[in-house]
Amino acid sequence: MGQAFIVTKEHRRFSEFANAVxxxxxxxxxxxxxxxxxTQSARRYANWDNLAPYIDKWGPRSDADAGFYALANRSRTxxxxxxxxxxxxxxxxxxxxxxxxxxxxxxxxxxxxxKITGPRSPGxxxxxxxxxxxxxxxTPMALxxxxxxxxxxxxxxxxxxxxxxxxxxxxxxxxxSRLGFSHHYRPLGRDELLFVLDRHWTRIGRTLDPEDFxxxxxxxxxxxxxxxxxxxxxxxxxxxARVLKINQLETITDDVVEAAASILVIGD
Ligand SMILES: Nc1ncnc2c1ncn2[C@@H]1O[C@H](COP(=O)(O)OP(=O)(O)OP(=O)(O)O)[C@@H](O)[C@H]1O
Ligand SMILES: [Mg+2]
Numbered sequence: 064m065g066q067a068f069i070v071t072k073e074h075r076r077f078s079e080f081a082n083a084v085x086x087x088x089x090x091x092x093x094x095x096x097x098x099x100x101x102t103q104s105a106r107r108y109a110n111w112d113n114l115a116p117y118i119d120k121w122g123p124r125s126d127a128d129a130g131f132y133a134l135a136n137r138s139r140t141x142x143x144x145x146x147x148x149x150x151x152x153x154x155x156x157x158x159x160x161x162x163x164x165x166x167x168x169x170x171x172x173x174x175x176x177x178k179i180t181g182p183r184s185p186g187x188x189x190x191x192x193x194x195x196x197x198x199x200x201x202t203p204m205a206l207x208x209x210x211x212x213x214x215x216x217x218x219x220x221x222x223x224x225x226x227x228x229x230x231x232x233x234x235x236x237x238x239x240s241r242l243g244f245s246h247h248y249r250p251l252g253r254d255e256l257l258f259v260l261d262r263h264w265t266r267i268g269r270t271l272d273p274e275d276f277x278x279x280x281x282x283x284x285x286x287x288x289x290x291x292x293x294x295x296x297x298x299x300x301x302x303x304a305r306v307l308k309i310n311q312l313e314t315i316t317d318d319v320v321e322a323a324a325s326i327l328v329i330g331d
Pocket of ligand 2: 101102196197
C-alpha cells in the first residue's frame with residue numbers, strides 16, 4: 064500500500080460486521096466494488112501485514128515473539144487469498160497450515176499470561192474467524208469443503224468478493240442457507256473523501272481549502288471521477304502531480320484533475 068492505512072467509517076463498519084460473524088459463528092459475505100478497500104480492511108482486521116510475514120519466516124524464537132503472540136491473540140483470525148482456480152486439496156492444506164500457526168501463537172500468548180498451563184491439547188483451537196479474499200475464485204468443491212469445515216468446527220467464515228458474489232452463492236443451497244450476514248462495503252463518503260484529499264494535497268505540498276472556489280471545483284472533479292473509490296484516488300494523484308510538473312502549474316484546478324484522469328484508464 065502506498066500510504067498509511069486510514070481508519071475510515073467503512074473500515075469500522077467492516078470490523079463490526081466481522082465481529083458479528085465471529086460472535087454468531089456463521090458465514091458472512093462482504094461485497095463491494097473493485098478498489099473500495101475490502102482487502103485492506105480485512106488484512107488490517109486480522110493484523111495480517113504483521114502476522115503473515117512473521118509466520119512465514121518462523122525463525123528462531125526471540126524476545127520479539129511475545130508481541131506477535133499478543134497480536135494473534137487479539138485477532139484470532141486467518142486471512143487467506145486463494146489462487147486462481149485453487150485445487151481444493153491445496154486450499155484446505157494451506158488454510159489448515161495458517162490456522163495451526165495462528166493457533167500456536169495464540170496458545171503461546173495464553174501461556175505467557177497464565178491462562179493455560181499443562182501440556183498442549185491437540186484439539187484445542189483458538190482461531191475464531193477465517194477470512195477468504197477473492198472468494199469468486201473458489202470452486203464449487205472448495206466451497207463445499209469450507210462449508211463442511213464450518214459445520215464440523217463452527218469456524219466463522221467471511222467470503223470477500225465483488226458485487227454479485229452473494230447472488231452467485233444462491234446456486235449453492237447448502238452454503239446459501241448457512242449465510243448469516245451480507246455486508247456491502249461502500250466507497251468513501253464525502254467527508255472522508257475530503258479528509259483523504261486533504262492528505263494528498265498536503266503530500267504534494269499544497270493546502271486544500273474547500274471554501275475556495277478553485278479548490279471546490281477541483282474537489283468536485285475528483286469526486287465525479289473517482290466516486291470515492293480508494294484505488295482510483297491512489298492512482299489519480301501521481302498523475303495530478305505529473306500534470307502540475309509538466310505544465311509548471313502551482314494550483315490543482317479541475318482542468319488539472321481532468322487532464323490527470325484522461326491519462327488513466329478508468330472504467331465506466
Ligand atoms: N483504509 C485505507 N487507507 C488507506 N488506503 C487505502 C485504504 N483502503 C484502501 N486503500 C487504498 O486503496 C487501494 C485499493 O484497496 P483494496 O485493495 O483493499 O480494494 P478492494 O476492495 O480489495 O479491491 P478489489 O475488489 O479489486 O480486490 C489500496 O491498494 C490502497 O492503496
Ligand atoms: Mg481486494
